[in-house]
Amino acid sequence: MFDDRARIHVVAGRGGDGSIHFRREKHVPKGGPDGGDGGKGGDVVVVADPALRDLSEFRRRRGVAAEKGEPGGASRRHGASGDDAGLRVPVGTQLVDADGRIVADLAHPGARVVIARGGEGGRGNARYATSTRQVPRFAETGLPGDELDLELRLKLLADAALAGLPNAGKSSLLARISNARPKVADYPFTTLAPVLGTVDAPGATRQLTVVDVPGLIEGASEGAGLGHEFLAHLERARLLLHVIDASEGDAEERWRTIDAELAAYGGGLEQRPQAVVLNKLDLLPEPPVFGIEDERIVRVFRVSAATGAGIDELKRGLFELCAPTEPEELVPDEEPLVDFLVYRPQPARRAWRILRTDRGFRVAGRAPEPEELEAALKAAGAHKGDEVEVGGETLEWE
Ligand SMILES: Nc1nc2c(ncn2[C@@H]2O[C@H](COP(=O)(O)OP(=O)(O)OP(=O)(O)O)[C@@H](O)[C@H]2O)c(=O)[nH]1
Ligand SMILES: [Mg+2]
The missing domain is CATH 3.30.300.350 (GTP-binding protein OBG, C-terminal domain)
Incomplete structure (x- = not known):
């Protein structure tokens, strides 16, 4: 199963307490206050890790907490800061707060964001000495760290997306080529929510992700059928697999219908490279012809999801068309930024x-x-x- 949502409770570290201490030296009977400050609590930091594929890890893991700051010591010694807690999530994860607001979008490998800040350490009694108060017998306690409930949402970042009219056989194809087992049935709009599958290259040298979305119909770009919401899932895919039921009428006309919707939706879909997949070959006496010349059409496959004919060639073609991406270079001193981050207003200093x-x-x-x-x-x-x-x-x- 593909997990694209999870909830997690994050707690940043509490600041260390300030110390109450007085100098003890030979020949100095009553030393002054020298208690040091507590260290800052650790932050909770979320990082986008390209090695992760989904949020399944968070089925078991419900919370994450950063370390407390150490208390201050004698001789004005500062307590050590608490260690940060790292939370690794797949690239494409959005962090949503309890009010349903997206607070960060980690769309790039290595993007990182401090989602909960550790509390400040308390001041030691050395800081409270004044001419009128020479023996401060108190020190500040550390402040608590931020604590919040987060929802993690993975916006599908697929290599390829299946697009096409309802009943074209998109889900059947995904079931053929990937580990996913989407529902298949002989009526339109069987698929109601996107399904993501992983396709293994022969010898498991590489993996690709392919997303199956509900069927598109004329007017989808204006919300007809299951509407734009699903067109949005196509946006993050590098390649569109345009699936056409070749056993029914004019394949070229149906290609144009869907293509017009992609163009109307925009968002880059109108320029996205496409591979045309003519499906249901088994129902035809002769392999179908497809005469449309368009620079976006990078390949035409003829397959049968039912019998498996042409499927190996389709898989091989997919790996050729979705060449491995260059790993995004991480400049060591320059941390990649999250796409956007809404800072929650910090409570006024209490x-x-x-x-x-x-x-x-x-x-x-x-x-x-x-x-x-x-x-x-x-x-x-x-x-x-x-x-x-x-x-x-x-x-x-x-
Ligand atoms: N004969 C034949 N039938 C197929 C083939 N591929 C799919 N089908 C059938 O076509 C029907 C629709 O298949 P689905 O995979 O559910 O189609 P879909 O495009 O995902 O449909 P929606 O989710 O409704 O958009 C099912 O009854 C499948 O068994 C094929 O290659 N040959
Ligand atoms: Mg389907």
Whole structure:
């Protein structure tokens, strides 16, 4: 089965806590504060990996989390940053947020995007020393990292796409040449959603992907039949396999019908190279003739998906027509960018922080709603019995 959708929960690392520490030196009875800052939490980074074909890995994998930052240390020592967590997805994957917005489109090999940022580390008590407060017995806790639910959607990036009128035998052909097992039946619009298959070259030296889309009819470019949505899937294919039922009437006329729809749709489809596949050879006494001369028609195949006649030649031809692409060169110092990325507005720097004290925690600034505060304290590591100072009051954490 081909998986083109998955859901995943991503959590960036929490920042490390600042340290509460005082200098200890010989001859200095009361050293000043020297607690260092915590390190930043790791980010969650999504990378488009050309070695992956679909999202099946995410059937098992439900979440990904980056590492926490290390706490600060004595002598103003900074905590180490948490490691990033990498999430590899196939090229062509779009990341969709909980509101259904596409936040990133990873359409090129190596494209990468930071989808969840790690939290900042907390400041150590050394940073809180002032002339009037020489013994700060508190330090900031680290901030939590971004946490979000993502939907991954793979927009089909096929080498070739099957196009043609309903019932032409597109799904039968895909079943013949690939590992896919699409539904085949003797009525139009059997295929209702795109199906992707992988075709192995003899000796498994190469693979190609071929997508089968619902049949096109006159007016498809304006939404007739199953409409444009499926024409859009043809857009990312390098080659169109234009399948025609040669047992029924005039093949050339039917070629023109579909070609007019491709032209009306535009989006580059009107220029895309095509191979014409005259199918259902077994129903004809003589191999069909096809006289249209057009520079976009790179090859004409005569096959029967039913008997298998001509199928080997079609497969061989496919590998010739879809020559391996040059691996896109990755300039080492220049990371490829995602096609587009919508940054989620960062929450305004919060008006409060949680400080760690000798006996528990102190909430500095304007305290938030109780639920939010509770969650933040829990995440900061509050335990039963810890003291929590909020707005001049001291409570005990339950
Ligand atoms: N005799 C014969 N029948 C075929 C051949 N190829 C397909 N068929 C039959 O034609 C009918 C339609 O085949 P499909 O593969 O479902 O056609 P399709 O183009 O995918 O149709 P839609 O999904 O509706 O667009 C089925 O009954 C197939 O068994 C062939 O080479 N010879
Ligand atoms: Mg079909």
